[in-house]
Amino acid sequence: xxxxxxxxxxxxxxxxxxxxxxxxxxxxxxxxxxxxxxxxxxxxxxxxxxxxxxxxxxxxxxxxxxxxxxxxxxxxxxxxxxxxxxxxxxxxxxxxxxxxxxxxxxxxxxxxxxxxxxxxxxxxxxxxxxxxxxxxxxxxxxxxxxxxxxxxxxxxxxxxxxxxxxxxxxxxxxxxxxxxxxxxxxxxxxxxxxxxxxxxxxxxxxxxxxxxxxxxxxxxxxxxxxxxxxxxxxxxxxxxxxxxxxxxxxxxxxxxxxxxxxxxxxxxxxxxxxxxxxxxxxxxxxxxxxxxxxxxxxxxxxxxxxxxxxxxxxxxxxxxxxxxxxxxxxxxxxxxxxxxxxxxxxxxxxxxxxxxxxxxxxxxxxxxxxxxxxxxxxxxxxxxxxxxxxxxxxxxxxxxxxxxxxxxxxxxxxxxxxxxxxxxxxxxxxxxxxxxxxxxxxxxxxxxxxxxx
Amino acid sequence: xxxxxxxxxxxxxxxxxxxxxxxxxxxxxxxxx
Numbered sequence: 019x020x021x022x023x024x025x026x027x028x029x030x031x032x033x034x035x036x037x038x039x040x041x042x043x044x045x046x047x048x049x050x051x052x053x054x055x056x057x058x059x060x061x062x063x064x065x066x067x068x069x070x071x072x073x074x075x076x077x078x079x080x081x082x083x084x085x086x087x088x089x090x091x092x093x094x095x096x097x098x099x100x101x102x103x104x105x106x107x108x109x110x111x112x113x114x115x116x117x118x119x120x121x122x123x124x125x126x127x128x129x130x131x132x133x134x135x136x137x138x139x140x141x142x143x144x145x146x147x148x149x150x151x152x153x154x155x156x157x158x159x160x161x162x163x164x165x166x167x168x169x170x171x172x173x174x175x176x177x178x179x180x181x182x183x184x185x186x187x188x189x190x191x192x193x194x195x196x197x198x199x200x201x202x203x204x205x206x207x208x209x210x211x212x213x214x215x216x217x218x219x220x221x222x223x224x225x226x227x228x229x230x231x232x233x234x235x236x237x238x239x240x241x242x243x244x245x246x247x248x249x250x251x252x253x254x255x256x257x258x259x260x261x262x263x264x265x266x267x268x269x270x271x272x273x274x275x276x277x278x279x280x281x282x283x284x285x286x287x288x289x290x291x292x293x294x295x296x297x298x299x300x301x302x303x304x305x306x307x308x309x310x311x312x313x314x315x316x317x318x319x320x321x322x323x324x325x326x327x328x329x330x331x332x333x334x335x336x337x338x339x340x341x342x343x344x345x346x347x348x349x350x351x352x353x354x355x356x357x358x359x360x361x362x363x364x365x366x367x368x369x370x371x372x373x374x375x376x377x378x379x380x381x382x383x384x385x386x387x388x389x390x391x392x393x394x395x396x397x398x399x400x401x402x403x404x405x406x407x408x409x410x411x412x413x414x415x416x417x418x419x420x421x422x423x424x425x426x427x428x429x430x431x432x433x434x435x436x437x438x439x440x441x442x443x444x445x446x447x448x449x450x451x452x453x454x455x456x457x458x459x460x461x462x463x464x465x466x467x468x469x470x471x
Numbered sequence: 472x473x474x475x476x477x478x479x480x481x482x483x484x485x486x487x488x489x490x491x492x493x494x495x496x497x498x499x500x501x502x503x504x
Contacts, residue, residue, distance in 0.1 A: 032482065041484065041488060042487075042491055045492065045495045048495070048498065048499075049502070058500065059496045059500055060498065062495065062499045064492055065496075066492035066493075067489070070488040070491065070492055071488075092477075096474060098476045099474050099477050103477060106481075107482075111485070253475070323479070371490045
């Protein structure tokens with residue numbers, strides 16, 4: 019029988035293969051069968067780029083559709099990261115299409131113009147289908163600018179998400195109209211089925227995400243049992259499955275939480291579970307007041323119904339069950355997934371050594387301070403508090419989590435443990451670098467970054 | 472680590488698409504002469 023790790027690698031490779039096959043499929047299919055006359059290398063190259071770009075645009079929807087089976091081998095965060103990274107290539111590929119047509123084949127381009135032309139900057143006339151193409155390009159440009167600069171542009175997450183979806187659908191529809199208008203590779207006898215089939219799959223995907231999944235969530239509500247105030251403006255929501263089995267999650271995983279709206283509204287936000295994976299009937303999430311949505315969490319009342327989509331994520335000790343020990347390095351509210359893992363280890367009676375390095379601004383703002391202290395009695399736990407603004411009589415670590423500090427607490431040899439890091443991005447960057455310098459292989463470092471956009 | 476691999480995969484996919492498109496254009500021109 020295959021080991022879990024090998025099975026995961028094979029499944030991951032299979033999904034990557036399927037992705038690449040779907041990207042390449044239109045080109046391979048278009049090569050088959052009869053076609054119209056050849057039109058020169060550069061024009062065919064430009065068209066091929068556009069076809070590949072369009073199939074990648076359609077696949078962008080699949081990447082964020084949260085198919086649990088697809089996400090499992092990678093972890094959903096990394097699939098979203100790929101979605102983001104590949105979008106730059108998609109834009110580059112798509113914009114190369116008009117650039118090549120304009121520069122490499124100006125004469126051919128002139129012959130494209132037909133009776134229904136639109137003037138472009140008053141210089142040349144283009145066929146009507148150039149208008150949807152320009153619209154699609156503009157939509158793609160806005161998508162990228164607003165995604166990369168969402169925080170700088172101060173676009174609220176919910177609004178950004180809504181417009182991201184609308185613009186993405188607009189770009190695809192306009193691109194399909196443009197392609198149908200071009201007709202060369204679309205209207206030859208049997209090839210007529212290719213893009214309608216891609217389009218139908220895409221529509222099916224939209225229905226799955228916008229109708230089927232919300233409907234499934236609606237049938238599986240969760241009831242808020244308790245809302246508990248924690249240190250440092252954080253709130254713990256404790257809820258239970260109402261009329262269904264609930265979900266089993268791996269400690270450290272997260273889910274999308276919808277507190278105030280119907281599942282069809284798509285108004286949901288990702289949060290880690292902070293409860294033990296060994297008590298799936300009573301789930302908990304701990305959320306710090308940081309933004310527009312999170313500042314409303316304190317207003318949630320017991321008895322309220324919420325909806326979940328999950329679990330997701332690869333940030334879990336359960337992916338590394340053979341480890342000799344675990345090191346958790348948390349900054350501020352980054353303790354949340356660690357709490358889930360610590361509580362789970364305690365519930366399981368795990369005796370392996372656990373190191374928790376927990377950095378905070380000051381002693382009063384240490385979320386779960388009392389409970390973490392209490393875990394010393396239940397786990398083989400070495401707890402290291404690091405305070406930036408330490409009180410006068412403080413005998414523990416001061417400042418930030420540095421390479422020197424890590425060196426003093428890491429096991430010997432350090433690669434014995436699996437390392438989990440969650441906190442503010444600058445802290446995570448510096449801890450990852452320091453751990454690498456201390457000889458921890460990249461494969462032993464696991465980071466949870468919630469800045470998906 | 473996983474992000475680094477995802478980043479490399481994105482690059483490889485981009486390069487593959489350009490190569491495939493070039494191959495398509497070559498073959499298309501050879502086939503349809």
